[in-house]
Amino acid sequence: MRDLSGDLRHLSVNSATVRKQLALPDMIEACARRGIGIIDPWRDQVQAAGLDAIARQLKDAGIALSGYCRGGFFPAADAAGLAAALEDNRRAVDEAKALGAPCLVLVVGSLPGALAGKPVSKDIALARAQVLDGIAATLDYARGVGMSLALEPLHPMQAAERACVNTLEQALDICDALDPGRTGALGVALDAYHVWWDPKLSAQIARAGRERLLAYHVCDWLVPTRDLVNDRGMMGDGIIELRKLRALVEGAGYAGPIEAEIFSDSWWSRPADEVLDTCIERYRTVV
């Protein structure tokens, strides 16, 4: 297991962690100032600042990416919606390539309309079939571009709105179906928040192995949790056994960045400097 206490070279920060305080160019600067050399930017933040400008800024600052957030949201209520999602995912692959990301993270989507609070279908089996087709089509395109896809299983409490892939086992079954050769083109983004509760987690991490583990995200699960989306905890403030989990992930061969991704009304209300400094401190002492 790697020693993280000495330096920050494996630390990545997801741009959503301070999205309410800092536009992406300012977030990149704030990271560079404190020696954080890896980030994972969200697509809407990149678009707000301009893809080329961000690509240049990252290069000039010597900041690498741990991933690009995000593609996905494949299910739709009609053929036009399905086609539009595929087109959008091809653009996301191209953007990830332009930014030099190692992978495009996929939040796959679920019941059409549910994210907007107006589900037009209850058929999660259909959504899962559409997701499988969407990943297959995007994988074809991404292989041509040379971009890996990192399927992110989301916590079951987000199964209606955000992702109908809800366990690591389910994600790996999809990977095995679409990339049986374990080529590295398709794998998973493992987020401690989404998977810590899973009784099969240890076995499935071992099953994933180095070829499938494309990203590892951390935050913490608060007790009690007061919101299903925006009440994640800072590492160390909740009940996830982060050190034990990292031992499993690294034991399976993962040697990439440790990405702090904290969606939290509480942390969004604090100064960005405090949030980033706390990420660094907890990365050294807790993760």
Added chain:
Amino acid sequence: MRDLSGDLRHLSVNSATVRKQLALPDMIEACARRGIGIIDPWRDQVQAAGLDAIARQLKDAGIALSGYCRGGFFPAADAAGLAAALEDNRRAVDEAKALGAPCLVLVVGSLPGALAGKPVSKDIALARAQVLDGIAATLDYARGVGMSLALEPLHPMQAAERACVNTLEQALDICDALDPGRTGALGVALDAYHVWWDPKLSAQIARAGRERLLAYHVCDWLVPTRDLVNDRGMMGDGIIELRKLRALVEGAGYAGPIEAEIFSDSWWSRPADEVLDTCIERYRTVV
């Protein structure tokens, strides 16, 4: 698949559904008045009214039980706590017997202290081991009394505080370990709210079969869900495919009651008559 539209003989109502409006004796009366012949009472409500008084009232009113809520909460921070939990579960078994319940529902517990907002451990693997031991000990006692135990897997969003058994597969693995003969002494209480999202649900319901399916609870998953505990929906108001799910459960051999169990600040704020009448209407038309 049974036709529920014609009469109420398979409908059960969980007493928690109107727990903020009605004490248990009044809830039993309100059910009897509208032809609801089955209930599932909570233990604290029975204790508030007196076990003998409730047993008499149920008999006089001709009301049967679909289960008794609840035993469980096995994990503890020390040996005294573990022993106290076992003692409490033996009492719950005896109470279930006195009331003529077909099974004692087990919400197994998880990290000690977490339900009170002060977890004293993060070790969910330890909690799971304590749960296995606790069920094994309680099963020994319950077999002697002739009371079945119905293990209820809870939604993963309740994995820290309420139950570290979070999928039907995990619950069935425990059943197979402790009751390999499928004797009927140990099975599951399947609640649509907790399991609807599970990609392995269909296969695991088939695996459970008639011998393991001891209870079936319904409500609905709202989009969006605003609280992790008390924002369940009335059947038909959310996105669970209740008819499809009942077809799976009955296809696997289940022929028992359909129990409406709705924890909801919204429904708790309405008149009990309205809530119970709505349960009846949705039972006939949606479930």
